[in-house]
Amino acid sequence: SAAATRVLGASAARAPARLRAQTSRGSSAVSRASAAPSSDMMRAGDAALLPPAIAAPHHPTYSIAEAIRAALEEDIADVGDISCLSTIPLETESTATLLAKADGVLAGQALANQILAAVDPDVTVAWTKKDGDSVKYGDVFCEMRGKAHSILRAERVLLNFMQRMSGIATLTRKMADAAAPATMLETRKTVPGLRLPDKWAVLVGGGKNHRMGLFDMIMIKDNHIAASGSIEAAVRNAHAYLQANAMDDVKIEVETRTMDEVAVVIALLDDEAVDTSAVSRVMLDNMSLEDMAEAVRMFGGRVETEASGNVTLETVHAIGQTGVTFISSGALTHSVTALDISLNVETR
Incomplete structure (x- = not known):
């Protein structure tokens, strides 16, 4: 034709x-x-x-x-x-x-x-x-x-x-079923050029999407903290940027790797002199099950929590029982x- x-x-x-x-x-x-x-x-x-x-x-x-x-x-x-x-x-x-x-x-x-x-x-x-x-x-x-x-x-x-x-x-369906009541997320570890189809497939499998890219959420990770000088400096700088650019709907996630860093974030949340209004989630990276459960208890629902690192079909159920809000896994898209x-x- x-x-x-x-x-x-x-x-x-x-x-x-x-x-x-x-x-x-x-x-x-x-x-x-x-x-x-x-x-x-x-x-x-x-x-x-x-x-x-x-x-x-x-x-x-x-x-x-x-x-x-x-x-x-x-x-x-x-x-x-x-x-x-x-x-x-x-x-x-x-x-x-x-x-x-x-x-x-x-x-x-x-x-x-x-x-x-x-x-x-x-x-x-x-x-x-x-x-x-x-x-x-x-x-x-x-x-x-x-x-x-x-x-x-x-x-x-x-x-x-x-x-x-x-x-x-x-894979998302299997992990999401095992992770409950936590919600499964993917990461940005997608095939170049296939970001949207990869993340669409996660939704089809019953997961939720993490940030789409570098443009829709501020994620303060270890390298940002190192380059900024401290968690507090990174959080202050991020809020200043959002305010200067009228990005009121953009949220901030802060990565923590130790219980000491969890304590730093909690102190910032408690400090009325520090603007943490956009901090909506804290990542608990490669922590033990005991530390994750304790961190969740310490945050007391003030922010969402996200477990990351060593997430497999064998480990995801136990991680989901620690009380974290989300569990993110790069394997959903990079090892499919x-x-x-x-x-x-x-x-x-």
Whole structure:
């Protein structure tokens, strides 16, 4: 269709003339897939406009559409999909299904609709699972119909996003369940360029988001304290900056690594001469369970507390029982194991 050839994903539009001439002689044989137990099919262009089951977090400058464009663009360069162009006639229509090859939590369904729409809005799609739903090994949870070139053009980009996001959501769900009543957070340890999808997947898995970046929360860590000279100096400087820039809605988190540093922060909170009005959270970094529980008791609910360091599936439950408000884990995004999902095609 014209729609399929005018967008980034149009392989034919990118192909050299000699390759375009060869497509009519290519084979249309592709592996068969069992049909998904589908509901009503919908154009990808329309599905992409539906509100997601779980909304993406906000970022003032990040564009999911641009991330999709870049991912599609790097796959074809200025040539095109020469595998499809050399083997499959352009007019070939196919049906494809998505198959879960492991148990987990599905994430990236809403983003997959946007990928399909960017490649060919006339591809139709039906889902039996949505973001946040559990999938089991052997579940066929999506069916697509349309040009074989369009489906295969979208395949790897779609799977790359969905497998990574589903892996993050799966680990987040396990950690969040074990951490209760504490709430799981991720960190900024995300893949460059994928900050928003990574953090979106944490929400899908049942966690909450830490700060999006360096711009939306002041986080006074050990290096800031060292460069400022002291915890007190860093806190005073941070408040002065917020006041000077009319950033009344921005909060401050202070990192502590020892009980002595916890005592320093408490003294600042008690000191009426020091403005600590924006200090809303204190990080307890790499502390023992006993020290975390004591720190929580000492703060007495005046600020939120966040446990960090040595957070694993084996340790997170005990950490959650210390009374901390949040538990943050970089492993949610920096050590993710992708959920195994395959796309299988049959020709109609």
